[in-house]
Structure formats: C-alpha cells, structure tokens
Amino acid sequence: QGSVETLTWTLNSCKSFTVRSFYRELVAGEGVSDFPWQIVWCSKAPVRAAFFYWEVAWEAILIAETLQRRGFRLASRCCMCKVDVESVNHLLIHCAVARE
Structure with missing residues (x-):
C-alpha cells in the first residue's frame, strides 16, 4: 500500500506510448517497415x-x-x-x- 505503479513504454526514447512506435513494433519483420x-x-x-x-x-x-x-x-x-x-x-x- 502507498506505492504508485508506473507504466513505461519501452519502444521509444521518450518512454511514452505513441501510435507510431506501436505501429513500428506491429509491422516489424513483415517487410513493410523498410518502406x-x-x-x-x-x-x-x-x-x-x-x-x-x-x-x-x-x-x-x-x-x-x-x-x-x-x-x-x-x-x-x-x-x-x-x-x-x-x-x-x-x-x-x-x-x-x-x-x-
């Protein structure tokens, strides 16, 4: 009790969720990331x-x-x-x- 949990997004340098970083992770390895x-x-x-x-x-x-x-x-x-x-x-x- 009394402790605060913090979520950190590890897929970009600012440690906060962005659609761009999520999308890049989603398509990684599917060939479209080279586009x-x-x-x-x-x-x-x-x-x-x-x-x-x-x-x-x-x-x-x-x-x-x-x-x-x-x-x-x-x-x-x-x-x-x-x-x-x-x-x-x-x-x-x-x-x-x-x-x-």
Whole structure:
C-alpha cells in the first residue's frame, strides 16, 4: 500500500506510448517497415493523399485485382478503359482513361 505503479513504454526514447512506435513494433519483420513511411506521413500532402499512398503501399485499394484475392467474383477488366486487367499499376500508370 502507498506505492504508485508506473507504466513505461519501452519502444521509444521518450518512454511514452505513441501510435507510431506501436505501429513500428506491429509491422516489424513483415517487410513493410523498410518502406519510407516518413515520405508518406511527414509530407506536406493532404492527409487524404497520404492515406491513398498508404493504401497503395499496403495493396489495399479496392480494385478488381484486390477484390478477387478476397474471394469476390467479378470481371477483371479495368472499369475505366475496359481493355486491361484492373491492377494498381494499370490504374495509376498505364490506363489511358485515367491519364486523361
């Protein structure tokens, strides 16, 4: 009795919990920690754009390719140009309609 217990977060130098230190520990060893996240989250880009970049890096954009991997049955053609398979690379780089 009379003693005060203190919790200390050991995953950063300031010894206090941060989402960043928790996230780094969570993804350690999964290959994504090598991604230059500071470019995404510390940029002057709007948060909406940073979140989109984050989704691209995690391959989490809801496109035909991703949805098919999750078990959905749907056409794999690009919904914009109807020519190639709808993938992140196609939509962001190769799709003629998206580039217009």
